[in-house]
Amino acid sequence: MKKRLSITVAAVAAVIVTVFTAGARKSEDNAVARNLVTFNSIVKELELNYVDSINPDRSFKEAIGAFLSTVDPYTEYYDSEEQEALEKMTTGEYGGIGSVIMERDGSTFVSSPMENSPAAKSGMRPGDRIIRVDSTDTSRKGVQEVTKLLRGVPGTEVRVRVARPWSADSIIDFTLERAKLQEPSVPYYGVINGGTGYIHLSSFIDKSPAAVRAILEQFQKNPELKNVVLDLRGNGGGLLEAAVDIVSNFVPKGTEVVRTRYKNGTEKVYKTTRTPLFPDIPLAVLIDGGTASSSEIVAGAIQDLDRGVLVGTRSFGKGLVQTTRPLPYSGLLKVTVAKYYTPSGRLIQALDYAHRNEDGSVERVPDSLTHEYKTLHGRTMRDGGGLSPDSVVDWGKINRIVYNVVRDNWAFDYATKFAAEHPEIAAAEEFEITDDIYADFKKSIDPNRFKYDKVMEEGLKQLREIAKDEGYSSEETDSAFNRLGRLLVHNLDKDLDTNRKSIEQYLGSEIVGRYYYDRGRVAWSLRDDKALSAAEAILNDPQKYNSILGKK
Secondary structure (H helix, E strand, O other): OHHHHHHHHHHHHHHHHHHHOOOOOHHHHHHHHHHHHHHHHHHHHHHHHOOOOOOHHHHHHHHHHHHHOOOOOOOEEEOOOOHHHHHHHHHOEEEEOOEEEEEEOOEEEEEEEOOOOHHHHHOOOOOOEEEEEOOEEOOOOOHHHHHHHHOOOOOOEEEEEEEOOOOOOOEEEEEEEOEEEEOOOOOEEEEEOOOEEEEEOOOEOOOHHHHHHHHHHHHHOOOOOOEEEEEOOOOOOEOHHHHHHHHOOOOOOOOEEEEEEEOOOOEEEEEOOOOOOOOOOOEEEEEOOOOOOHHHHHHHHHHHOOOOEEEEOOOOOOOEEEEEEEEHHHEEEEEEEEEEEOOOOOOOOOEOOOOOOOOOOOOEOOHHHOOEEEOOOOOEEEOOOOOOOOEEOOOOOOOHHHHHHHHOOHHHHHHHHHHHHOOOOOOOOOOOOOHHHHHHHHHHOOOOOOOOOOHHHHHHHHHHHHHHHOOOOOHHHHHHHHHHHHHOOOOHHHHHHHOHHHHHHHHHHHHHHHHHHHHHHHHHHHHHOHHHHHHHHHHOOHHHHHHHOOOO
């Protein structure tokens, strides 16, 4: 154990030194050296004198995590077992069966097999409960443990046993050959609504630029094409270089897209290197609070260069750049090394990790401390706090009953039942939630198990207490409160009917996904998409489009 402990101490020291030594001032060097001596002394005392044995790997991993929590959430340590997850983030590739899994009630279930993956080809379905992987009983194991068992070297076999609801043969065994899988960064694209070239980009991996360019080349051949919509909603980013390459499809060769600035003051400027496929076509980029990092590089460049309109809601606001550094004993450190700036010079970072509150919390950059910048055509933009769209879309609030239907998997479970009873459905673009389907869905919900958020009940209770504290409690007010309480009793059947339109968005997505995977879910969602409709209204109105972009 002492040998392992010594090795791990060296690894921790290497992490700390890697983070702090480069370019550090003398006072920082002294502080690092002093604290390293103190830390090493604590380790030795525990090793020699602590009454029980300690787990060095676990202890040091927690120590590293605590240390890194003082910087930003994007600086992370990966041990040898975790590096596959990091590789998947940059390449989208991994070895496994190709299925998203989820944890419910202490067990792991298939959530969504990837189209054309070993899991999908074998017949695994959403809702299957994974009860055994090879010789390991997984009936009460969580996602992390089951994932490790399912992942492996491509070409190797894995045996999976599942319990399937709504099936006569409820226990099913699969023998699958693991494959080298790649999650598609473009789950859906097409020329829709009579001329809109729509691309849903979900990540920025090394193969994303080639995928997007191939799609745009297809669009060029379509005589109906009038405009392009790039959907970056929910896209948390990825490779900076991929973002630059994708912007090159829409702006002149040699255009600055982004620049990064490092601790020592040096800068690196990234410019487009390709001849654009669509230098002039009307362009809209859809963004929301989940649009971050490389997605914001694309959207920020498009906005600053007045090349297209941004539609949706304010983006996340991540203006930091990470790279990986090798560490001793097969470790890796993903560390923030720079900040990036859009073509106008904006830093859109929303949270100021360098100046934490006394309790360690981090606050958004206040509007009073932001600065004005000018786009290519002279429009005024501000830094800090993410990107503000040129056209704001109000998504509306999710009703609590809708939230509960989704959170507690009522829509998911009904879709599992529906798919077991219906071998096929209409195309995703044509499928409808009929009155009969919705009525059947309502019947599938057990009123005794449906969890209502007791907001109204709690509000009434607080109002009673306030009335009592303020001296307004009386027989008359108590009677009024009692009458109000009877009026505010939940009626599940009525609530489901009242919120049918909102619930159908999630229910339809779950059902369509059973047959057409992620591409079907996206296609279904576009039929009633406020942001897409708002973008098309602008793109199809040249005067409005040019006015937003400051074109004269």
